[in-house]
Amino acid sequence: MKILDIALKDLLRFSRSLFLIGMTLAAPLLVTFLIYAAFGSMADGEVAMPAVQVGVVNADALPAGAAMDASLGESIRSMFFDESVQSWITASDYPDAAAARAALDAQEIGVAVIIPQDFTQAYLAGEAKPLTILQDPTLSTGPAVVREMITSLLDGVAGGGVMYEVINARLSANGQALDPSALPVLFQRYADWYTGFQRALFHAPGEAALVLRAPAVGPETGRGLQAMMGAVMAGQMIFFSFFTGAYAMMSILQEAEEGTLPRLFTTPTRRTAILAGKFLAVLLTVILQGLVMLLAGRLLFSIRWGQPAAVGLAFVGQMFAAVGLAVLLVAFIKTSRQAGPIFGGALTALGMVSGLFTTNINMPEAFNALGSFTPQGWVLKAWKLALSGQSPSEVLVPFLVLVGIGLVMFVVGAAFFRRRFA
Amino acid sequence: MRLFDIILKDITQILREKQSLLFLVAMPILFTFFMGFAYQSGENGAESADQRLALGWVNNDPDGLLAQQLFDRLAQSDAVRLVELAPGTVDEALQQGDIAGALVVPVDFSRLAAAGSLSQLELVADPASTQSQTLFQALRGPVTQLMSAAEIARQSAEMLGKPGDAGEFSQAFLAASQAWAETNSVALVRTEMAVAEAKQSWYGDNPYNQASPGILLQFAIMGLVTCGQILVQERKTRTLQRMMTTSLRPWQIIAGHALAMFILVFGQIMLLVIFGQLALGVDYARAPLGTLLVSIGLGLWVSAMGLLIGGLAKDDSQVVLFSLLAMFFFSALGGTWFPLEAAGGAFAAIGRLLPSAWAMAGYQNLLIRGLDLSSVYLPALVLLAYALGFFVLAVWRLRQRSFMTS
Numbered sequence: 060m061k062i063l064d065i066a067l068k069d070l071l072r073f074s075r076s077l078f079l080i081g082m083t084l085a086a087p088l089l090v091t092f093l094i095y096a097a098f099g100s101m102a103d104g105e106v107a108m109p110a111v112q113v114g115v116v117n118a119d120a121l122p123a124g125a126a127m128d129a130s131l132g133e134s135i136r137s138m139f140f141d142e143s144v145q146s147w148i149t150a151s152d153y154p155d156a157a158a159a160r161a162a163l164d165a166q167e168i169g170v171a172v173i174i175p176q177d178f179t180q181a182y183l184a185g186e187a188k189p190l191t192i193l194q195d196p197t198l199s200t201g202p203a204v205v206r207e208m209i210t211s212l213l214d215g216v217a218g219g220g221v222m223y224e225v226i227n228a229r230l231s232a233n234g235q236a237l238d239p240s241a242l243p244v245l246f247q248r249y250a251d252w253y254t255g256f257q258r259a260l261f262h263a264p265g266e267a268a269l270v271l272r273a274p275a276v277g278p279e280t281g282r283g284l285q286a287m288m289g290a291v292m293a294g295q296m297i298f299f300s301f302f303t304g305a306y307a308m309m310s311i312l313q314e315a316e317e318g319t320l321p322r323l324f325t326t327p328t329r330r331t332a333i334l335a336g337k338f339l340a341v342l343l344t345v346i347l348q349g350l351v352m353l354l355a356g357r358l359l360f361s362i363r364w365g366q367p368a369a370v371g372l373a374f375v376g377q378m379f380a381a382v383g384l385a386v387l388l389v390a391f392i393k394t395s396r397q398a399g400p401i402f403g404g405a406l407t408a409l410g411m412v413s414g415l416f417t418t419n420i421n422m423p424e425a426f427n428a429l430g431s432f433t434p435q436g437w438v439l440k441a442w443k444l445a446l447s448g449q450s451p452s453e454v455l456v457p458f459l460v461l462v463g464i465g466l467v468m469f470v471v472g473a474a475f476f477r478r479r480f481a
Numbered sequence: 482m483r484l485f486d487i488i489l490k491d492i493t494q495i496l497r498e499k500q501s502l503l504f505l506v507a508m509p510i511l512f513t514f515f516m517g518f519a520y521q522s523g524e525n526g527a528e529s530a531d532q533r534l535a536l537g538w539v540n541n542d543p544d545g546l547l548a549q550q551l552f553d554r555l556a557q558s559d560a561v562r563l564v565e566l567a568p569g570t571v572d573e574a575l576q577q578g579d580i581a582g583a584l585v586v587p588v589d590f591s592r593l594a595a596a597g598s599l600s601q602l603e604l605v606a607d608p609a610s611t612q613s614q615t616l617f618q619a620l621r622g623p624v625t626q627l628m629s630a631a632e633i634a635r636q637s638a639e640m641l642g643k644p645g646d647a648g649e650f651s652q653a654f655l656a657a658s659q660a661w662a663e664t665n666s667v668a669l670v671r672t673e674m675a676v677a678e679a680k681q682s683w684y685g686d687n688p689y690n691q692a693s694p695g696i697l698l699q700f701a702i703m704g705l706v707t708c709g710q711i712l713v714q715e716r717k718t719r720t721l722q723r724m725m726t727t728s729l730r731p732w733q734i735i736a737g738h739a740l741a742m743f744i745l746v747f748g749q750i751m752l753l754v755i756f757g758q759l760a761l762g763v764d765y766a767r768a769p770l771g772t773l774l775v776s777i778g779l780g781l782w783v784s785a786m787g788l789l790i791g792g793l794a795k796d797d798s799q800v801v802l803f804s805l806l807a808m809f810f811f812s813a814l815g816g817t818w819f820p821l822e823a824a825g826g827a828f829a830a831i832g833r834l835l836p837s838a839w840a841m842a843g844y845q846n847l848l849i850r851g852l853d854l855s856s857v858y859l860p861a862l863v864l865l866a867y868a869l870g871f872f873v874l875a876v877w878r879l880r881q882r883s884f885m886t887s
Contacts, residue, residue, distance in 0.1 A: 076798070077798070077799060077802065078798030078799060078801065078802050081802040081806070082802060082805070085802075085806065086802075086805060086806065086809065089806060089809050089810070090809050090813070093809065093810070093813035093814070094813070096827075096828050097813070097819070097823075097824035097828045097829075098823075098824065109822055109823075110826065160675065163675045164675065164850065164852055164856070166842075171675075182669070187668055187669060188669075189668065189669050189670060189671040190669065190670060190671070191671050191672075191673055192670060192671070192672045192673070193673050193674075193675050194672065194673070194674060194675060195675060195850070196674040196675060196676050196849050196850060197820065197822070197845050197849055197850070198820075198822050199820070199822065199823075200822055200823065201822065202672070203618070206670055206672060207618055207621070209670055210622070210666050210667055210670055211621070211625070213666035213669055213670070214622065214625060214626070214629075214666050217661075217664045217666055218626075218629045218633075220664075221629070221630075221633060221657055221660040221661055221664065222633045222636065222657075224660055225633050225634075225637055225653055225656045225657045225660060226633070226636065226637045226640055226653075228656060229637045229640070229641060229649075229652070229653050229656065230637075230640060230641065232652075233641055235641070237640075241640075245636065245640075248636065249632065249633070249636070252632050253629070256625065256628060256629075257625075260621065260625075266599065267601065268594075268599075268600075268601060268602060268624055268628050269601070269602045269604060269617070269620060269621070269624045270601050270602070270603055270604070271603075271604050271606065271608055271613060271617055272603045272604065272605050272606075273605075273606075273607065273608050274571065274572045274575045274576075274605050274606070274607065275572050286607065287610075403503065403504065403508070404503050404507070404508065407508065408511065411511070411512070411515050416515075426518075447576055448576070
């Protein structure tokens, strides 16, 4: 009972610490919320087009005698001023490349499309005279989309040429000749088909030739934004779980410095029981923090943590590792003032190496292998398996490793404590 | 002179703590290396010879002409690497990470497409991932050309008076496909980065161009963990109250602490700038006055915020907490963790208003866009405005009677 009394006393002390509550709950939830706020528009799998400012310099002109209504340059320019893209493209005309470049440098536009003189004439003559997309180097998505739009339009024009070439060849092969009066109808028909095809591709998935479909997932597994948030929140939960354990263990040092621990040792309560009570408080704190994070993840960010048994194994493994490392770290700290560098430096470095801050970045295999040498790395492995819907049997190996590591660290740390307070 | 004494006292007090060096110097350097490494990895992908995205191929129309043509075309792609899969194994392959997405050709695809009926190719991939978007764009061209060839073949057959003739369709289709293979619209579009010198990638071919200023900014705020504790300790030890009994004016005390914080923060910033220049190849010295101007603006804003945190916090642990929360908030919204362009509209819009985003913009103008001194005037001015705002708030807090006498 005394063990429980000591544990409850410490728990009460922890709950009154704004710092502990801030670091164990507010900080990880804030980080996760910020990332959710940044990418929440992807919640339904629909990625909103990034707003982009486009400057157009059109020096092209329609060659005399060309069988086109407008030059290619004008067609490209009109595309950016079309009503259908005004919700995400703001287009402006510029007289020349220098003016466009100045606007780009002043960040008035993000992309400049510079169409050279005689672009259409060169195209019709089969010569390559490329137009230039000049982009802000800090942007990536917007310029890529602009490039795709231009390429798509040029493909449409090229398709007309292919159509003419093929039909002419097939008629010739069959001893017939192409009636010139049929050409406008042919080109119009192809143009109508191409426009409808592109429109369906990007705006009407139900009628498109190519459609994006999400993979089938089990009820315990998230997808899309849920999967990404799951990885982010797992990383934050693991990092702050180890931090919580270490900071909570510091209560032993603080009590030793304040003098209340030596006074406790003068009572009939055995030292082992006192230390056990403190370790229990740390365990309960870490468990509480973990449960709150799991619940918050589910309720606030719709994270599907995985099959219940797999989640349980990952969670328990995390508890073993966090408490074990906390006991070991604090066992080597002499004063509470040393705790800052140890906690801040060592835990952060371990977290980095374990991949807790890069859960959604494709890191090299060599880097990923480093996580096999840290407790946090193994916890992350366990959570990644659970999040991807793996069965409990798949999570068993990381779980056993974590229990083993946790117990070893706990035993070593506890031994040091007993010797120190003997 | 008394002002100078307060400044010296604060700086000495902080630098005596070994942990100050950890937060001010060691951790930012470590994080800079790490994030530069991560940026480089994210851009270049895994260290393998073939960096094309793995695309699963499930063909439920194995004898179809169009399906075969699409396979042949994608097999030569520079963007995707085909991985043939059996039907029903796509989801598992995706879960295992063996493929980035899978293209599923439906049953009777060729026959239906040839007849002009809708038969949809399915790209199975995580819609929220960037890889799915990349795959979709990589497939758009080949699929468009495939279906265009089919449409042309239909029109050709109709012109010949043989609509629905499979033989005629096949010949025309193959001719159109061949013609498409010889067409290259991509070569008509050239992309250039608007930088002072031509570089290969958006971060100027040096991943530390993004990582260095981002980490510098993040840890400038985190450095407040040490600076902000000065005010709290003075209050707790009643040193502040004793100073108030001297002939020192309140403004001298506030100014002394503010200047001490600025010197420390600015010193840290410059240390990381020099480190970036010498060790990481980040060309801060390309426009030294511009770098200096942004760094001064950043230092002023952060130190003003530190003064406010010192005034709000009741003990050391609250200083740590407030500093860390401020670091997370301003770093995320300022575009130091990921480009704001990648974030949603509202998030990006709010982020761009914050001083952290302006500081990033100032550094990016110099390092990535290759612009000159004039490009940092506006960012520096905005940082100064924020510094003034935080300073006014801090002074208001510090002058409150309850604070000065508690």
